[in-house]
Amino acid sequence: MRLSVILVFVLLIVSLTFQSVNARPSWLKKRLKSLEKAVRRVRDRARENLPLVSDYVGVAAQAGLIKGG
Numbered sequence: 193m194r195l196s197v198i199l200v201f202v203l204l205i206v207s208l209t210f211q212s213v214n215a216r217p218s219w220l221k222k223r224l225k226s227l228e229k230a231v232r233r234v235r236d237r238a239r240e241n242l243p244l245v246s247d248y249v250g251v252a253a254q255a256g257l258i259k260g261g
Contacts, residue, residue, distance in 0.1 A: 252258050 249258070
């Protein structure tokens with residue numbers, strides 16, 4: 193009984209979300225654009241710091257803290 197009530201509630205929220213997204217596509221576009229910028233920043237920082245992280249992985253592997261390296 194509880195599971196069916198929760199399922200109906202979740203479906204109601206999802207349907208309201210999709211209805212609001214269809215009514216305001218500019219809102220979704222703005223959100224996706226900001227998300228894309230955030231992902232781009234994370235990707236760029238990861239590329240910059242990859243050599244540093246790989247050095248730490250090598251040191252940790254030599255110390256026996258992790259496998260590999």
